Every structure is written in C-alpha cells, then in structure tokens.
Amino acid sequence: MTNLPENYQKKMKDLLQDQYGNYLQSFSNPVAYGLRINTTKISVEDFLKISPFHLKPIPWTTNGFYYDENDKPSKHPFYYAGLYYLQEPSAMIPAQVLPIEEGDLVLDACAAPGGKSTEILNKLNGSGCLISNDISASRAQALLHNIEKWGCQNVFVASEDISKLSSFYPDTFDKILIDAPCSGEGMFHKDPSLIKSWIERGNQYYVSIQKEIVKSALSMLKEGGQMVYSTCTFSKEENEDIIDYMLSICPQLKLLSIDLYDSFERGIQHPECIRIYPHKVKGEGHFTTLLQKGEKQSKEKQIVSINSIQNEWIQDFFSHVNKTFSNGTFEIRKEKLYFIPNFNTKRIRLLRSGLYIGDCKKNRFEPSQAFAMHLKKEEFDSTIDFSKEDERVIRYLKGETIQVSSKLKGWVLICVEGYPLGFGKIDKGTIKNKYAQGWRWK
Structure with missing residues (x-):
C-alpha cells in the first residue's frame, strides 16, 4: 500500500469514519483504465462492432468504457484515427455532468x-x-x-x-x-x-x-x-x-x-x-x-x-x-x-x-x-482505405512510403476501416507519406 503521511491519514479517518478501512484497502486494487468514444466520428454502437478491446461500460457515462490494461489501445490505428480518448474513468464525470x-x-x-x-x-x-x-x-x-x-x-x-x-x-x-x-x-x-x-x-x-x-x-x-x-x-x-x-x-x-x-x-x-x-x-x-x-x-x-x-x-x-x-x-x-x-x-x-x-x-x-x-471518408473524393490488420497502416503511421494497386493520382486521404488517418500524395501506386511528423507511431 502507498505510504501515506500520518496527518493525511488522520484527516481521511476523520472524514470517512467507519469507511476508512475500506479506503485504505482500495490502494491494493488494480488501477482502472478507461476510454471514451469520439461520437463526432463514430457512434458507440458502431465502435463496439469494430473494437478489438475487452470493454465494459463505465456506469456514469454514455460513451465511456473500462478496458483491460493488456489491450494497449494507445498502440492501435483506431487511436491514431481519433476514435477514442484514453481517460481515467472518474475524470469523465465533470464533462458528463x-x-x-x-x-x-x-x-x-x-x-x-x-x-x-x-x-x-x-x-x-x-x-x-x-x-x-x-x-x-x-x-x-x-x-x-x-x-x-x-x-x-x-x-x-x-x-x-x-x-x-x-x-x-x-x-x-x-x-x-x-x-x-x-x-x-x-x-x-x-x-x-x-x-x-x-x-x-x-x-x-x-x-x-x-x-x-x-x-x-x-x-x-x-x-x-x-x-x-x-x-x-x-x-x-x-x-x-x-x-x-x-x-x-x-x-x-x-x-x-x-x-x-x-x-x-x-x-x-x-x-x-x-x-x-x-x-x-x-x-x-x-x-x-x-x-x-x-x-x-x-x-x-x-x-x-x-x-x-x-x-x-x-x-x-x-x-x-x-x-x-x-x-x-x-x-x-x-x-x-x-x-x-x-x-x-x-x-x-x-x-x-x-x-x-x-x-x-x-x-x-x-x-x-x-x-x-x-474529414470523413465520404467527404473527400480520393481515398485509400486499409483494414486494421494491413501492415501498411503502421508503416504509414511511421511516415514511410507505401505501395498500393491504384490508378489514383494526387492527394489521397488515407483511412483505416473507413476512418481517416492523414493525407498522402499518390502517383503510379506509390504513396508519398504526408503524415505529420510529430504525430507518428513510436
């Protein structure tokens, strides 16, 4: 358990009374992890259909979910597409209220x-x-x-x-x-x-x-x-x-x-x-x-x-x-x-x-x-859409040049499962990467 200062412990004991022991016990509980869905890009229902994570609803939110630490949602293309925000579950309350x-x-x-x-x-x-x-x-x-x-x-x-x-x-x-x-x-x-x-x-x-x-x-x-x-x-x-x-x-x-x-x-x-x-x-x-x-x-x-x-x-x-x-x-x-x-x-x-x-x-x-x-995919007339399993998605997010079978030329909107990641410039099937340098996969 975390080493709490004595004066803090006294204050919390006075505040919580008979609940104080339960409060101390909570320090041995695992940290809860949460994500909140970006409903300007995708509905909760549609996200749950494509989500690869182990999600359970956070009861005080309409679009927040607990996830398993092993899910690693910050290392998924959907995170780079802005489909969700990683946030401590209780911190979701103020904006919900x-x-x-x-x-x-x-x-x-x-x-x-x-x-x-x-x-x-x-x-x-x-x-x-x-x-x-x-x-x-x-x-x-x-x-x-x-x-x-x-x-x-x-x-x-x-x-x-x-x-x-x-x-x-x-x-x-x-x-x-x-x-x-x-x-x-x-x-x-x-x-x-x-x-x-x-x-x-x-x-x-x-x-x-x-x-x-x-x-x-x-x-x-x-x-x-x-x-x-x-x-x-x-x-x-x-x-x-x-x-x-x-x-x-x-x-x-x-x-x-x-x-x-x-x-x-x-x-x-x-x-x-x-x-x-x-x-x-x-x-x-x-x-x-x-x-x-x-x-x-x-x-x-x-x-x-x-x-x-x-x-x-x-x-x-x-x-x-x-x-x-x-x-x-x-x-x-x-x-x-x-x-x-x-x-x-x-x-x-x-x-x-x-x-x-x-x-x-x-x-x-x-x-x-x-x-x-x-942008949404349908709002740009030249797009390349990859599946989330396609290894070219990660290569694009790392800033690499990628190859595709396409006759498109000029600016293209690169998407994953229909959700934009960034732009590229295509000529003869070669996509010159325009993904912002400060945003890239690390």
Missing part, C-alpha cells in the same frame, strides 16, 4: 490535456463554439494535439490567465467547466508521486488559486448559465468551502442536483454535490458540483457567415472536398488557411483559431493533418 446543448458557447477553463474538452465537443456536435484554455503553454501544446486529433472545427485553443479572459468576456458563456488545479488526493492510488507535492504544499496552497479561478469564471458566466466545478481531491477546503465562497460572491448562484450513479457520496454540507471515493467505485477520487447563475434564458440564434477564398490552388484542392462549412469564415494568416468560428477572440493568446486547413505554398496547396482528422 455539464448539460451542454447544441449551439452553446462553452469555456473549458483549465483544459489540458483535453479529456473534458473533447467530450464537450462531442456534446456540441459541430455546433456552437468551445474556448479550450490552459494557462500553461507547455500543457496547452498537448491540449492542441488532442483537440486536433478529435477533428472539430468549432474550437479555439488558448493559453491565457483566466483573470485576463474575464476582463474580455463578461457575461459571455452559456456553460463553463472548471477542473481546478488541486492537491490531487484522489489520485494518490494511481500516481503516488503526488504525495510528495501534497507534503510540500498541502491544501491551502491551492485554495487561493481556486478562488481566483471561480471568481473570474462566474463573471464570464451568462445569466442563466451553468457551470461545473470539479477537483480530484477530498479536501473540504478545496471543495465545499470553495462552493461556499462562490455562493457568497454570487448571490444568484444555486446548486443543481447531480444524479448519475448510486455509489457516489453526497457532499459534506451540500447534498447536491457528489464525492467519488475509490473504495466505492471502480475509479479514482473526485469531487463535482453543478451550479446555475440565476434563471435560464432563451438563446439567440447563431449567425451564419461563410466567405470564399480567391485562390486557384485552394479552390482546386476543395474541388475534391464534399463538405459544408457554417458559422465561421475562411481566413489566410501567414500563408496558412484556417476556418475560424464566429467568436471574437480579441487579444487573448491563442495556439489555434478554429480549424487549421493547410498551407498556401508557391503554386500549390498542402492540406494539414488537422484537416485530415476533421
């Missing part, structure tokens, strides 16, 4: 590495807009990669201080998700290295950070908007006390009840909140609450704005694309083509605006890896 509707404007305030943002994009289903933000520029790079693999166009990836965001976007967002930085007590089982940080910093270190984040977030939440606050810690100071702080600074705020799963514990003084303990569920520790700011308001209709790009090389490439774009504009920035959602990002620090489509080179256009992940 947030009642996102199509057309919503959503902020994921502490988004890296992207698990919750990708589920928000599932719920938006190509509509509305997500601002996926993380203050750490290095963590935001991983966030960007996971967002691009998910294949959505209605998202901005930002790396900005939330207090600065709040100065630009008062009363703006329909929904906000805050998975706050915390002391990580709920993850001691999965990642014992967090214990050292807990000893050095304790709980109070995070409280001021959490208060600043929720204060800024509440100012950005629309009247009638809803917000999830979550942590992966058991600390009352970082959970219920933060909820009390929010209620004190925002009188119109109210808690909404969460009814996901019978084995979740209720909050210490707020029964609407849920506490997830590893001795009660197959997953790590978590705290989640859902709040609403005043009464729900009617939503304005989205404005549709589409422009065309006057560039013969782009137009020639897009003659092969069978796809409709809406609620945004095409824009060339520094010889790169983007499709940018209708949202004013003002002066915030962005890693990516909308969908990066490709590069405008001299006398040619080269589509991006992100655009390949955005």
Whole structure:
C-alpha cells in the first residue's frame, strides 16, 4: 500500500469514519483504465462492432468504457484515427455532468490535456463554439494535439490567465467547466508521486488559486448559465468551502442536483454535490458540483457567415472536398488557411483559431493533418482505405512510403476501416507519406 503521511491519514479517518478501512484497502486494487468514444466520428454502437478491446461500460457515462490494461489501445490505428480518448474513468464525470446543448458557447477553463474538452465537443456536435484554455503553454501544446486529433472545427485553443479572459468576456458563456488545479488526493492510488507535492504544499496552497479561478469564471458566466466545478481531491477546503465562497460572491448562484450513479457520496454540507471515493467505485477520487447563475434564458440564434477564398490552388484542392462549412469564415494568416468560428477572440493568446486547413505554398496547396482528422471518408473524393490488420497502416503511421494497386493520382486521404488517418500524395501506386511528423507511431 502507498505510504501515506500520518496527518493525511488522520484527516481521511476523520472524514470517512467507519469507511476508512475500506479506503485504505482500495490502494491494493488494480488501477482502472478507461476510454471514451469520439461520437463526432463514430457512434458507440458502431465502435463496439469494430473494437478489438475487452470493454465494459463505465456506469456514469454514455460513451465511456473500462478496458483491460493488456489491450494497449494507445498502440492501435483506431487511436491514431481519433476514435477514442484514453481517460481515467472518474475524470469523465465533470464533462458528463455539464448539460451542454447544441449551439452553446462553452469555456473549458483549465483544459489540458483535453479529456473534458473533447467530450464537450462531442456534446456540441459541430455546433456552437468551445474556448479550450490552459494557462500553461507547455500543457496547452498537448491540449492542441488532442483537440486536433478529435477533428472539430468549432474550437479555439488558448493559453491565457483566466483573470485576463474575464476582463474580455463578461457575461459571455452559456456553460463553463472548471477542473481546478488541486492537491490531487484522489489520485494518490494511481500516481503516488503526488504525495510528495501534497507534503510540500498541502491544501491551502491551492485554495487561493481556486478562488481566483471561480471568481473570474462566474463573471464570464451568462445569466442563466451553468457551470461545473470539479477537483480530484477530498479536501473540504478545496471543495465545499470553495462552493461556499462562490455562493457568497454570487448571490444568484444555486446548486443543481447531480444524479448519475448510486455509489457516489453526497457532499459534506451540500447534498447536491457528489464525492467519488475509490473504495466505492471502480475509479479514482473526485469531487463535482453543478451550479446555475440565476434563471435560464432563451438563446439567440447563431449567425451564419461563410466567405470564399480567391485562390486557384485552394479552390482546386476543395474541388475534391464534399463538405459544408457554417458559422465561421475562411481566413489566410501567414500563408496558412484556417476556418475560424464566429467568436471574437480579441487579444487573448491563442495556439489555434478554429480549424487549421493547410498551407498556401508557391503554386500549390498542402492540406494539414488537422484537416485530415476533421474529414470523413465520404467527404473527400480520393481515398485509400486499409483494414486494421494491413501492415501498411503502421508503416504509414511511421511516415514511410507505401505501395498500393491504384490508378489514383494526387492527394489521397488515407483511412483505416473507413476512418481517416492523414493525407498522402499518390502517383503510379506509390504513396508519398504526408503524415505529420510529430504525430507518428513510436
């Protein structure tokens, strides 16, 4: 069992009382592994038909499944096709709880590495807009990669201080998700290295950070908007006390009840909140609450704005694309083509605006890896589709040149079992590999 500090053990014994022994016993349980299906690319039913893994439903999700550690889903072509995201099962709860509707404007305030943002994009289903933000520029790079693999166009990836965001976007967002930085007590089982940080910093270190984040977030939440606050810690100071702080600074705020799963514990003084303990569920520790700011308001209709790009090389490439774009504009920035959602990002620090489509080179256009992940097979008129067992799939993912029996010429969309992986350029049966170097199979 993990060597827990004595003062932590005392605190947990006071909190759990007669359940404390069961909590200690949970440290000898195996770690639970989960994947969540990308329903913007494939339905749950269709994924289960082609899945080679040993999957069991995670009971508090609609598209999450436990998998066996020996399955190794990160070493499968379907992972590179963006058909699922690997995520700790309890960490799926916050995005599941947030009642996102199509057309919503959503902020994921502490988004890296992207698990919750990708589920928000599932719920938006190509509509509305997500601002996926993380203050750490290095963590935001991983966030960007996971967002691009998910294949959505209605998202901005930002790396900005939330207090600065709040100065630009008062009363703006329909929904906000805050998975706050915390002391990580709920993850001691999965990642014992967090214990050292807990000893050095304790709980109070995070409280001021959490208060600043929720204060800024509440100012950005629309009247009638809803917000999830979550942590992966058991600390009352970082959970219920933060909820009390929010209620004190925002009188119109109210808690909404969460009814996901019978084995979740209720909050210490707020029964609407849920506490997830590893001795009660197959997953790590978590705290989640859902709040609403005043009464729900009617939503304005989205404005549709589409422009065309006057560039013969782009137009020639897009003659092969069978796809409709809406609620945004095409824009060339520094010889790169983007499709940018209708949202004013003002002066915030962005890693990516909308969908990066490709590069405008001299006398040619080269589509991006992100655009390949955005397309469906039927949306490009020149495709090569391999079975998942074909050894050329791995060779393609490693960046190698591959041979096929085909009379196609020019850009082709490389797929596995009908799901895009990336682009290549084909001539006389030889495919010159255009799979992005930073994405390759290792």
